[in-house]
Amino acid sequence: MTDPESKLVLSSSGDGQNSTVVSPWELPWQDVWFELILSRLSLKELFLLKAVSQESKELVKEYFKYRFVVDLSSVGAKFNKGAFLALTEDMQNLRELVLKNTKDWLTDDVLMPVLGSNVHLRRVDLTGCNNISNLVLQVLASHCPELRELCLCSCHWVSQEGLTSVAMQCRKLEKLNLTGCWDIGDDTVIALVLFCQNLMSLHLGNIYGLTDEAVCTIARTCRHLQQLSLKGCWRVTDQAVRILAEYCPTLQGLQVRECRNITEISLSAMRKRKVRLDVPPKFDNKRKALVKLHLQI
Known part of the structure; x- marks a missing residue:
């Protein structure tokens, strides 16, 4: 750590004849200390610097405001x-x-x-x-x-x-993660999306009371939605996914792992649209047989 009593020599010429001796604390706080020095320090280093002297304490305190x-x-x-x-x-x-x-x-x-x-x-x-x-x-x-x-x-x-x-009150919300917020359900999510229609990313994983009613409202309301997580929401069904496919043209990613009532019947439409899913395709026995026959041919 620099000695708080040390001085800097600022020279305006190469031979050092026109020079000025200043304290480090006299350097411009905003342009030098904040932008070039303190912004590169970790929180631990900032607290250590704060303890060096009264000047450093005031410097770091002012930086925290900034x-x-x-x-x-x-x-x-x-x-x-x-x-x-x-x-x-x-x-x-x-x-x-x-x-x-x-x-x-x-x-x-x-x-x-x-x-x-x-x-x-x-x-x-x-x-x-x-x-x-x-x-x-x-x-x-x-x-x-x-x-x-x-x-x-x-x-x-x-x-x-x-x-x-x-x-x-916060109607400009664009990203909201409520994963694991167990005490909320359809009514809360519906109220939320009606007020916050600019949502682009919404994570509702492991909200076990969530049903098709809320998801369908999301689809019809959040026209800018890009990412949606319904992981573990086992009450949600294929019907909700079909509505999402119809009403959410900007959807890029959908998480439905552990949603036992969502099947390839609805997910196939998402795959055709190149929506990223967190579950692999599942084929029924008849389709498996057709694929196997095609490979043999």
Whole structure:
């Protein structure tokens, strides 16, 4: 770590005769420190630098205000409540907040002030954060109307009330992951897509109460849909897939693994359209015999 008392010699000529001695802290913060130096440091290195001196503490604190992205997905388990509060206490310009792997310490009282202070958030990822509640979704809905992407994968606490609040206020949503949100069903998903008709990616895997009614509403409402996951939604049938094939011309990927009531009868139309599926083709015995005969010939 650089000695905080060290000086830099800035020379305007090759012979060093016209030179100026400055402290590193006198360099332009925005153009030099933020853009060229601090942006290349890890969070751990930033916290170490913050502890060097009063000047470095103010520098890093100001840089945290400037940051657009906080991604703790790779360090969340090693982080703690105090470090998160120190990182985010003055942030007001966040665009992305990724908090995967923070379930051991992330709670409502820690997260809600951050959401309330960052009204420009466009992406929030709370994958597996199970020590928070629907109060977080209500704060997100009331303060972050520009939200485009929300991931609540494995957030079993998500309720109809919380998600409906988000749908009503965050109508610019384009990507939503609700995989494993067991407590919601058709009514919630239908309300969601009626408010958020610009959805391009929707993951509804392992929502066991989901039926054809919700999927058909998705098909008829989300005309820009490109990716849809229904993995493990065993109540959904071929009828819903046929409606998807008819009403979703932009669909590029469909996940239906473990959907026991979806068969090749409906999936064949998707294959003809080159939609990417997560299950291989299944042939009945008659078709297998015809294929075998053709190969023999």
